[in-house]
Amino acid sequence: MAVQFSEAALKEYEEIVTRYPDKKATLLPALWLAQREFGYVSDEVLEYIAQLVGMPAVKVYEVAEFYTMFHKKKPGKYHLQLCQTISCYLRGAEDLRSYIQETLQVLPGETSADGLFSFQLVECLGSCHTAPVIKINDEYYDSLTVEKLDAIIRHLKKNSSGEDHGV
Template structure:
């Protein structure tokens, strides 16, 4: 299956290119654009990026698989990433993970049947002073407990 950007995404891609000295340097923002456009980065999307940037597939693959912020399989519309490193763990991240499992009926790395939510435990999100933190798509939710998390999730439903 051949994929391609929508007209608006192609305009954004062209704008991205103007900000970099060469096409290869635009790899990360282009991968972010692909993820916003398609929801995740498939093999076909990596091949497409390689064509756009005139770089080998292997370079795109290496970059996409190196960074944890890129989704390499379909995820939910709302992607919950729960930090489980020391500060967050000490301040209740485990309780949040348990609560997500019970509320959404999914485990780490899974997607709800309706495709609305996905959940993964991740390493440090860099917000230790406001632990525990959950990142939902591009937004951070800090200082959460199960009640506050429910309020956030209920607004998304």
């Protein structure tokens, strides 16, 4: 098999196994681990995980497709997850969406041509009092306006052209 966990990841997985009485329960943590290791969970990765967890490949595939946070294709360096649910909607999420689509030239589900930004519309991120909210990779950016978002995106673009400091 071509893909495989690193030594460190395997060790981490071994620890995860001890948390559950049934190895199948390690599937979600294993997929998280795989996504961290490989960036996304390709079919090949899913087969590897299936073998690791001891489950049929199709069941792993079902799970990976069910949960929206597992990437089946490579996301951009900055994965923009725009909340579009009610509180964010009431406070201007649609403007943010238009802004992203126009300035970055990406539609939901797409990655910008330079591979820098991928765009995903998501449902309630659980930060309704600071709406509208966008999650970029693992961080929340809240109480946004188009201007604020513009500054953030400019910053990210600038960041990525130089050394990577992440977000």
